[in-house]
Amino acid sequence: MKYDHIKYDYDCIVIGAGPAGLMAACCAAEAGRRVLVLDKNNIAGRKLRITGKGRCNITNACEFDRLMENIPDNGKFLFSSLKRFSNRDIIDFFENIGVRTVVERGGRVFPASQKASDVAEALAAYTEGCGARILLSSKVTEILTDEDTVYGVSYTGGSRDVHTVYAPSVIVATGGLSYPGTGSTGDGYRFAQNAGHTVTPLRASLAALISKDEFIPDIEGLSLKNVSVVLYSEGREVYRDFGECLFTRNGISGPVILSASAYYRPGAHTYISVDLKPALDVNMLYERIKRDFSGYDRKIFANSLDRLLPRKMIPVFVKRTCIDPHKQVNQITREERMKIAALLKDFTVGIDDIDDVRNAVVTAGGVCVKEIDPRTMESLKCRGLYFAGEVIDVDGYTGGFNLTIAFSTGHAAGTAAALK
Numbered sequence: 001m002k003y004d005h006i007k008y009d010y011d012c013i014v015i016g017a018g019p020a021g022l023m024a025a026c027c028a029a030e031a032g033r034r035v036l037v038l039d040k041n042n043i044a045g046r047k048l049r050i051t052g053k054g055r056c057n058i059t060n061a062c063e064f065d066r067l068m069e070n071i072p073d074n075g076k077f078l079f080s081s082l083k084r085f086s087n088r089d090i091i092d093f094f095e096n097i098g099v100r101t102v103v104e105r106g107g108r109v110f111p112a113s114q115k116a117s118d119v120a121e122a123l124a125a126y127t128e129g130c131g132a133r134i135l136l137s138s139k140v141t142e143i144l145t146d147e148d149t150v151y152g153v154s155y156t157g158g159s160r161d162v163h164t165v166y167a168p169s170v171i172v173a174t175g176g177l178s179y180p181g182t183g184s185t186g187d188g189y190r191f192a193q194n195a196g197h198t199v200t201p202l203r204a205s206l207a208a209l210i211s212k213d214e215f216i217p218d219i220e221g222l223s224l225k226n227v228s229v230v231l232y233s234e235g236r237e238v239y240r241d242f243g244e245c246l247f248t249r250n251g252i253s254g255p256v257i258l259s260a261s262a263y264y265r266p267g268a269h270t271y272i273s274v275d276l277k278p279a280l281d282v283n284m285l286y287e288r289i290k291r292d293f294s295g296y297d298r299k300i301f302a303n304s305l306d307r308l309l310p311r312k313m314i315p316v317f318v319k320r321t322c323i324d325p326h327k328q329v330n331q332i333t334r335e336e337r338m339k340i341a342a343l344l345k346d347f348t349v350g351i352d353d354i355d356d357v358r359n360a361v362v363t364a365g366g367v368c369v370k371e372i373d374p375r376t377m378e379s380l381k382c383r384g385l386y387f388a389g390e391v392i393d394v395d396g397y398t399g400g401f402n403l404t405i406a407f408s409t410g411h412a413a414g415t416a417a418a419l420k
């Protein structure tokens with residue numbers, strides 16, 4: 001066996017200097033292990049630096065049960081790692097390495113400085129401070145295995161020369177397929193497959209939704225604040241939220257829609273209902289319209305909705321009521337006023353698809369959880385091989401849950417690899 005005769009350069013090699021990889025590396029290094037982190041980027045934590053619109057929603061300060069509820073895909077697999085390194089531990093960890101945190105709406109935890117780069121830099125500095133070596137601009141091309149045991153990796157450095165380093169444990173923390181410009185181009189899936197793993201179908205989660213409705217291009221760029229949104233799948237309500245949405249060139253996006261998209265299932269008949277006036281019920285709205293219209297008798301319908309809707313939306317809205325836009329407001333019937341009120345409460349947008357995985361916040365699918373030990377993140381197919389972060393088939397909703405997954409699985413993998 002090849003690995004019997006090898007002189008190991010390191011005790012542990014971590015592929016990827018993202019949140020999962022850095023957390024794994026500092027845990028193994030803290031335990032006194034010789035650790036090498038390889039990342040193809042020329043900076044550590046490239047994606048981490050753009051998270052939370054540059055503010056980094058580190059984790060969520062919710063109760064443990066809520067944490068599990070917010071990780072719908074294979075959340076159970078994370079039970080053990082989250083119990084040992086939970087959202088509370090993540091907050092303590094960052095406070096201890098000098099990142100003061102604040103809790104905002106919905107339990108979202110951010111650095112007090114509001115700078116994601118502070119989180120990335122503190123984590124990378126701590127990892128190096130623990131003794132790990134971070135080698136940047138180094139792309140791993142192959143994981144070396146023999147007889148179902150890992151013994152090192154090959155990588156190309158700046159000069160494109162191929163180097164080989166040996167270690168009895170390798171942690172794959174290469175991320176998913178989303179935002180490939182940050183380095184996550186799906187290499188980890190290939191490494192996993194080469195080591196005998198199944199990779200479940202990869203798809204976008206937390207992404208814009210695509211709509212082929214004809215009015216969409218007419219309201220591109222329109223942002224609606226304080227609206228209530230319901231996602232229906234096969235006629236059933238599957239998600240409801242309140243907040244902001246934004247119409248794009250080919251669909252709908254914005255914070256509420258990204259969260260809703262986690263419930264989108266390709267092929268299922270899906271639509272979104274936007275309540276444009278959530279503070280008023282349909283009868284109150286009817287009275288409000290009646291009052292508004294009685295104030296401007298001489299106006300035509302198309303010019304009478306300024307106080308109810310953003311200007312850009314009015315032509316689209318008027319068209320959908322099927323009421324003649326040139327009709328005098330004082331001619332509008334009771335039924336027509338009811339129709340306007342009903343449309344304000346239920347403005348539907350058909351959903352035909354989800355945006356490409358490359359534009360998504362996270363990648364759903366990944367290395368099959370049945371083939372990974374949930375306590376250690378070690379492969380059940382190849383000894384000494386570990387997985388951490390988004391490369392695994394787990395993903396959460398918005399609110400800091402995806403970084404929680406990365407930190408917690410990174411902690412489990414690094415701690416276990418150190419004991420090897």
Ligand SMILES: Cc1cc2nc3c(=O)[nH]c(=O)nc-3n(C[C@H](O)[C@H](O)[C@H](O)COP(=O)(O)OP(=O)(O)OC[C@H]3O[C@@H](n4cnc5c(N)ncnc54)[C@H](O)[C@@H]3O)c2cc1C
Nearest residue numbers: 016018019020040051052057140175183389390400402403
């Ligand atoms: C715009 C945006 C905003 C987000 N905001 C939040 C947020 O506020 N809160 C939250 O919880 N989640 C957020 N997420 C999700 C979160 O960033 C990811 O889930 C998380 O970064 C995954 O961590 P990771 O370490 O598994 O992978 P990544 O962060 O993707 O890191 C993987 C690393 O591996 C490296 N790598 C890949 N292949 C190789 C190779 N062959 N050789 C060497 N290195 C390699 C890459 O260069 C990369 O640095 C956001 C995502 C995006 C895109």
